[in-house]
Amino acid sequence: xxxxxxxxxxxxxxxxxxxxxxxxxxxxxxxxxxxxxxxxxxxxxxxxxxxxxxxxxxxxxxxxxxxxxxxxxxxxxxxxxxxxxxxxxxxxxxxxxxxxxxxxxxxxxxxxxxxxxxxxxxxxxxxxxxxxxxxxxxxxxxxxxxxxxxxxxxxxxxxxxxxxxxxxxxxxxxxxxxxxxxxxxxxxxxxxxxxxxxxxxxxxxxxxxxxxxxxxxxxxxxxxxxxxxxxxxxxxxxxxxxxxxxxxxxxxxxxxxxxxxxxxxxxxxxxxxxxxxxxxxxxxxxxxxxxxxxxxxxxxxxxxxxxxxxxxxxxxxxxxxxxxxxxxxxxxxxxxxxxxxxxxxxxxxxxxxxxxxxxxxxxxxxxxxxxxxxxxxxxxxxxxxxxxxxxxxxxxxxxxxxxxxx
Numbered sequence: 569x570x571x572x573x574x575x576x577x578x579x580x581x582x583x584x585x586x587x588x589x590x591x592x593x594x595x596x597x598x599x600x601x602x603x604x605x606x607x608x609x610x611x612x613x614x615x616x617x618x619x620x621x622x623x624x625x626x627x628x629x630x631x632x633x634x635x636x637x638x639x640x641x642x643x644x645x646x647x648x649x650x651x652x653x654x655x656x657x658x659x660x661x662x663x664x665x666x667x668x669x670x671x672x673x674x675x676x677x678x679x680x681x682x683x684x685x686x687x688x689x690x691x692x693x694x695x696x697x698x699x700x701x702x703x704x705x706x707x708x709x710x711x712x713x714x715x716x717x718x719x720x721x722x723x724x725x726x727x728x729x730x731x732x733x734x735x736x737x738x739x740x741x742x743x744x745x746x747x748x749x750x751x752x753x754x755x756x757x758x759x760x761x762x763x764x765x766x767x768x769x770x771x772x773x774x775x776x777x778x779x780x781x782x783x784x785x786x787x788x789x790x791x792x793x794x795x796x797x798x799x800x801x802x803x804x805x806x807x808x809x810x811x812x813x814x815x816x817x818x819x820x821x822x823x824x825x826x827x828x829x830x831x832x833x834x835x836x837x838x839x840x841x842x843x844x845x846x847x848x849x850x851x852x853x854x855x856x857x858x859x860x861x862x863x864x865x866x867x868x869x870x871x872x873x874x875x876x877x878x879x880x881x882x883x884x885x886x887x888x889x890x891x892x893x894x895x896x897x898x899x900x901x902x903x904x905x906x907x908x909x910x911x912x913x914x915x916x917x918x919x920x921x922x923x924x925x926x927x928x929x930x931x932x933x934x935x936x937x938x939x940x941x942x943x944x945x946x947x948x949x950x951x952x953x954x955x956x957x958x959x960x961x962x963x964x965x966x967x968x969x970x971x972x973x974x
Contacts, residue, residue, distance in 0.1 A: 597697045598889040598904045599793075599860060606923035608960070610653060615956060617651040617925045619812070621963070623821045647819075649812035651925050651960040654699065654790035657952055658692040660684040662940075664947035688953065692930075698731055700959060701908045703795030703807050705744035706786045707779040708732055709766070715776045721757055723765040724774050728911050732759045732766055737783035740775065745787060750775050753783045790958035794910055797917070797967045799823030802830050811961065824964040825851050829972035833912060836868045836973040844916050844970040845896040854918040854966025859894055859903040861914040865973060866892065866905050912973055918966040927956040 610617045624645035632638060666680050698708070708731040713724040726732070733756065740751040755769040795808035799816065800823055809816055816822045825847035827840065848854035861869075870892070873880045881893035883902050891902035909915070932939045933952040940949040 597693075597700070597906055597908075598885070598887070598891075599700055599858075599906060600697065600924075601887045601889065602858065602885075602919060603922055603924050603959070606919065608923050608925045610651075610925050610927045610956075615653045615927050617653075617958075617960060619649045619651060619960060619962060620646040621649050621814075622646045623819075647814060649814055649960075651791075651812055651958050653925065653927060653956040653958050654788060656692060656696060656699070656955045656957065658688040658954075660688050660951045660953075661943070661948050664949065667949065692953065692955075694733075696955075696957075697906070697908050698792075699790045700792045701731075701794060701906070701910060702789050702792035703744075703798070704789055704791040705779075705795075706781045706789040707744050708738070708782065709780045711740070711774050711776055711778045711780070712764075713774055713776060715774065717773050718768065718771065720769060720771045721767050723758070723760060723767045726764055726766055726780065729759050729761045729764045729766055730908055730911065732756060732780065734759055738780045739783050739786060740778040740780055741786065742775070742778055744779055750778055791961075792959060793915055793917075796922070796959060796961040796964060797824040797915055797969050799826045799964065801826045801828045801971070811964070821852075821965050825968040827968065827970045831972060833972050833974045836865060836872065836914075836970075838872050840970055840973065841869070841894075841914065842896055844914065844968045845894070845901075847968040848916055848918055848966045852918075852963060852965035852967075854921065854963065856896070856901055856916045856968070857919045858917045859901055859914060860906055860909060860917065861903070862909040862911055863905050863907065865912070865914055866903065868974075869903065912971065914970040914973065916968040916970070918963070921961060921963040921966050923960050923962070925958050925960050930955040 608617060622644045626642050626644050628639045628642040630639045662680060662684060709726040709728055711724065712727050718724050732738075736756045737753045738751070738756060739749060739753065742748045742750065751772055751774075754772055757767040757769045759766055791808075791811070796811060798807045798811075800806055806816055806823075811822060814822045825844070827844045827847070845856055845859070848856055870880060881895075881900065883891040883893055883900070885891055885902055885904075889904060891904045893900035894903045895901075930953055933954050939951045941951070942948075943950050
């Protein structure tokens with residue numbers, strides 16, 4: 569393989585492919601797209617964003633009598649939070665034969681590269697969206713089936729199969745952090761999302777209430793909606809007890825507003841929707857600018873509006889995304905869906921309080937100037953795209969979540 573050929577390929581990957589890769593990843597979901605307007609650059613050796621959170625207003629105000637003593641001057645009180653970055657990678661690989669056989673045929677070579685990059689982009693888009701919807705632990709599902717042996721290709725039940733994929737290698741642990749590992753690097757054979765069932769390629773013993781994680785990724789995901797828009801539920805429990813270094817149990821301003829039914833599913837109602845919509849404003853003086861949920865709950869919302877003989881308008885958002893209108897008071901708010909949205913939940917988001925923190929846009933790992941590098945002992949070449957990022961929250965109490973609804 570001529571050095572000039574590899575150098576030319578690296579130049580092409582930088583010049584012609586990195587732009588479309590960035591565009592596709594940044595438009596991978598409606599939530600990702602809309603949060604880009606709040607994107608913050610992170611720099612420094614530690615790659616940590618430090619955010620001042622103002623949680624007590626300046627109280628140096630008040631009415632006084634004529635010639636009375638003026639209010640005592642004060643300053644807004646704040647707490648500093650920190651947002652560390654998570655490290656997302658995507659790999660492409662091309663065999664020496666594919667490169668050699670197509671190096672003098674531009675169209676054929678472009679097809680080889682396009683195929684590999686399309687696969688990488690799709691994988692990184694899905695993985696980034698998993699992060700946005702997670703709680704920072706990397707847990708993808710929880711085993712609901714009774715503990716026992718499961719044969720190869722035999723389905724067992726999980727709480728939600730929405731974030732699982734065929735071919736994914738998973739580990740299982742008894743807890744989201746700590747606990748005991750029961751399975752390592754087991755390949756998923758099939759995923760039945762309709763019935764929340766999964767099968768493995770090999771026969772294993774599954775343990776009820778174990779959590780499934782992508783192999784090697786436990787605890788390494790960035791924070792997402794499930795952990796950031798979280799707070800004490802009706803049973804006093806929280807999914808994430810400490811967010812960005814602040815303990816929620818002793819800082820209630822750091823709790824989002826949770827409307828739930830103690831873990832027991834109940835039918836979605838218009839009254840529940842309106843209550844949740846208003847809580848961010850009542851509790852945190854927020855303003856809901858986006859409602860996002862699953863396809864099933866959007867369908868339920870539509871059926872409620874039709875049965876109540878109410879008109880539901882539609883919107884076309886920037887980026888071409890379609891949305892329903894929700895008129896809870898004031899300007900209509902877009903109601904959108906995401907196939908990875910947490911089942912049985914509706915999120916009411918004040919988008920001003922969320923931001924994506926990044927150490928630059930996605931790029932090729934090319935510190936030595938070459939995108940492609942030789943794979944040891946294999947006639948193949950690899951390239952790595954990377955993005956250092958996380959989702960940060962500045963005022964969770966301006967947001968709400970409605971849980972346990974079907």
